Amino acid sequence: MPDKRAFLIVMDSVGIGGAPDADRFFNDGKPDTGANTLGHIAQAQPLRMPNLARLGLGAAIRLASGLEAPGLGAAPQGLWGAATEMSKGKDTPSGHWEIAGAPVPWEWHYFPKTIPAFPPEVTARLCELAGTEGILANCHASGTQVIEDFGEAHIRTGWPICYTSVDSVLQIAAHEKHFGLDRLLALCQSIAPMLHDMRLGRVIARPFIGERPGEFKRTPNRRDFAIAPPSDTILDIAEKSGRLTHAIGKIGDIFSHRGITHLHKGKSDADLSDHLVRLGHEAESGSLTFANFVEFDMNFGHRRDIPGYAAQLEWFDRVAGRLIDCLRPGDLAIFTADHGNDPSWSGTDHTRERVPVLGAGLGQKAIGQVGFSDIGASVMAHLDLPAPQHGRSFL
Numbered sequence: 001m002p003d004k005r006a007f008l009i010v011m012d013s014v015g016i017g018g019a020p021d022a023d024r025f026f027n028d029g030k031p032d033t034g035a036n037t038l039g040h041i042a043q044a045q046p047l048r049m050p051n052l053a054r055l056g057l058g059a060a061i062r063l064a065s066g067l068e069a070p071g072l073g074a075a076p077q078g079l080w081g082a083a084t085e086m087s088k089g090k091d092t093p094s095g096h097w098e099i100a101g102a103p104v105p106w107e108w109h110y111f112p113k114t115i116p117a118f119p120p121e122v123t124a125r126l127c128e129l130a131g132t133e134g135i136l137a138n139c140h141a142s143g144t145q146v147i148e149d150f151g152e153a154h155i156r157t158g159w160p161i162c163y164t165s166v167d168s169v170l171q172i173a174a175h176e177k178h179f180g181l182d183r184l185l186a187l188c189q190s191i192a193p194m195l196h197d198m199r200l201g202r203v204i205a206r207p208f209i210g211e212r213p214g215e216f217k218r219t220p221n222r223r224d225f226a227i228a229p230p231s232d233t234i235l236d237i238a239e240k241s242g243r244l245t246h247a248i249g250k251i252g253d254i255f256s257h258r259g260i261t262h263l264h265k266g267k268s269d270a271d272l273s274d275h276l277v278r279l280g281h282e283a284e285s286g287s288l289t290f291a292n293f294v295e296f297d298m299n300f301g302h303r304r305d306i307p308g309y310a311a312q313l314e315w316f317d318r319v320a321g322r323l324i325d326c327l328r329p330g331d332l333a334i335f336t337a338d339h340g341n342d343p344s345w346s347g348t349d350h351t352r353e354r355v356p357v358l359g360a361g362l363g364q365k366a367i368g369q370v371g372f373s374d375i376g377a378s379v380m381a382h383l384d385l386p387a388p389q390h391g392r393s394f395l
């Protein structure tokens with residue numbers, strides 16, 4: 001068993017612009033050409049991110065998109081580059097799977113931006129499983145707005161609030177007490193196979209609390225029921241080779257709980273950061289730790305909140321510093337992202353972007369432009385494990 005360990009950390013939605021196919025992805029009918037999550041936040045307010053800047057964050061942004069990011073321009077001392085996605089989707093599963101060596105070979109199913117958004121057979125099955133006469137919303141919506149608009153009707157009728165977005169998702173919002181959390185999770189789990197058969201990426205449970213508009217609030221008990229990855233990922237390969245794998249946060253849900261020895265969950269990214277730093281101290285030789293930090297995306301990107309996103313980035317940079325401090329000789333930590341979610345952009349959806357690839361532990365190295373799958377291939381090479389079907393190591 002090699003001594004070295006690997007940590008792969010996905011900063012959900014922290015894109016750096018420059019995707020060559022951004023013109024084929026849209027927000028509110030406008031192409032994503034020019035979207036740049038980190039670049040535009042840094043231009044709105046200079047960011048203090050000394051740890052990731054030292055690895056090469058500013059240089060990675062410049063490489064990906066040509067944009068100068070105030071405050072992030074330190075001379076790179078780590079491994080640095082930018083990665084481009086090939087999967088035809090700008091959502092979480094596509095991004096994570098491709099990073100893990102399994103790009104998406106199929107076209108995702110999307111629901112149209114019509115009312116109703118869902119076909120009658122899906123609505124009928126939802127009603128049958130929920131035991132209700134109907135569903136609420138049945139449209140494209142932002143999750144915080146949809147509970148404001150339909151929360152009262154939901155409490156009155158007991159009908160689940162069902163909505164979608166430009167992503168391949170069906171989301172169900174329901175009240176934790178009036179509808180019941182377990183009942184919501186069971187509903188999502190039961191409807192998921194029908195939707196996965198249609199190549200829909202995820203069914204997402206969105207529990208909330210509160211008694212009236214202005215008070216409704218989503219809780220941390222969100223659960224994603226995702227379609228299984230199309231081929232073996234780095235988690236599958238590591239586990240089949242007898243290695244221990246640690247999944248932090250949403251990684252379990254995203255990979256359909258495949259290839260995961262230990263799952264570490266929390267109510268917030270602050271909880272997840274404690275898991276990450278603890279594993280920095282404790283993770284076993286030869287193990288793989290794979291983490292997702294979702295709050296950038298969920299709380300600030302979709303909400304188009306630039307100051308909130310900036311504060312989250314600065315907080316996360318301190319977490320990165322704490323992890324880097326506990327790396328042992330030979331360890332590798334890679335910080336990357338799964339897609340963009342530019343808070344300065346139109347709409348409320350993800351943006352098609354390149355992502356940063358920043359590595360700590362192996363000294364200074366410019367890797368240039370790589371593919372998402374090259375990240376997984378490199379992690380496997382570092383751990384002396386077989387390469388996934390896709391990707392080439394940049395180590």
Ligand SMILES: O=P(O)(O)O[C@H]1O[C@H](CO)[C@@H](O)[C@H]1O
Nearest residue numbers: 141142143144165167169302
């Ligand atoms: O507006 P909320 O409910 O946060 O939804 C967002 O969350 C989904 C999953 O990331 C995306 O598809 C987007 O629609």
Ligand SMILES: [Mn+2]
Nearest residue numbers: 012013092338
């Ligand atoms: Mn994501």
Ligand SMILES: [Mn+2]
Nearest residue numbers: 297298302350
């Ligand atoms: Mn999202």
